[in-house]
């Protein structure tokens with residue numbers, strides 16, 4: 001196994017006697033893009049803060065880039081917190097350099113790197129503009145540059161996509177990939193599943209303060225059986241008895257899990273029974289489906305629009 005950038009065992013944290021995180025184990029390989037997925041209130045931010053040493057766990061151990069006291073690694077870590085904030089009067093260049101200086105980067109080096117970061121991302125026109133003249137999403141992108149300006153070995157991003165438009169989300173995905181390609185470890189939390197599906201090889205799914213799944217995205221998806229969509233010409237007939245238990249009908253469309261025996265015996269029964277197959281598709285479940293199956297049942301609610309669950313288009 002490769003070296004681990006982060007290793008946590010049994011992290012536990014309560015606030016005012018109420019457990020927020022109940023025994024979290026996480027292992028993030030060096031150089032990975034790693035996603036922490038969960039609904040609002042699942043415990044993602046609390047977990048990240050414990051990993052970084054911003055708050056102390058009640059129980060459990062963690063190691064960050066080999067340091068058992070995470071704050072000792074502060075200069076080689078970049079952190080974008082969920083609460084964003086920059087000094088409104090500072091120019092974008094100075095804001096980025098200032099954030100680097102907080103992590104030990106000399107200000108003059110930070111200013112030069114800030115200019116390069118802004119130019120490389122088609123934001124060169126904003127170098128001397130004050131933060132207060134930027135849109136919220138743009139300011140968030142500047143804060144992100146400030147998170148990476150000191151060239152950390154580990155980047156921790158708490159809900160980095162929220163508040164960004166499609167262009168800036170794409171820019172952020174590109175930056176995350178570039179950082180990882182250069183050997184930097186990136187860990188980010190999200191409740192928007194499709195970013196994790198596109199970016200991560202490994203993920204942890206957290207629900208109610210517990211890790212419900214930890215591993216490869218493909219393993220999470222393989223936990224569900226493929227999904228069949230069938231449209232028939234006949235509306236009724238002997239063939240209907242061949243449809244598996246749990247089939248959901250919506251007008252002339254039938255949806256069900258691929259039976260364990262595969263599609264061929266079912267197809268034969270449908271054809272022999274005179275169903276008249278108009279459309280048939282077999283789809284491998286996406287990470288969103290796996291997420292709902294893994295995190296859904298004991299979460300407070302899983303309807304779209306509640307508890308922050310967003311569905312990939």
Ligand SMILES: Nc1ncnc2c1ncn2[C@@H]1O[C@H](COP(=O)(O)OP(=O)(O)OP(=O)(O)O)[C@@H](O)[C@H]1O
Nearest residue numbers: 015016020038039040041042043044045046047191
């Ligand atoms: N400082 C605190 N004091 C009291 N309760 C807290 C504190 N921080 C977190 N909590 C509680 O711990 C639980 C987990 O919160 P946390 O912020 O870690 O979740 P999250 O998964 O990051 O959610 P979100 O997506 O909404 O940011 C919640 O019930 C929250 O109210």
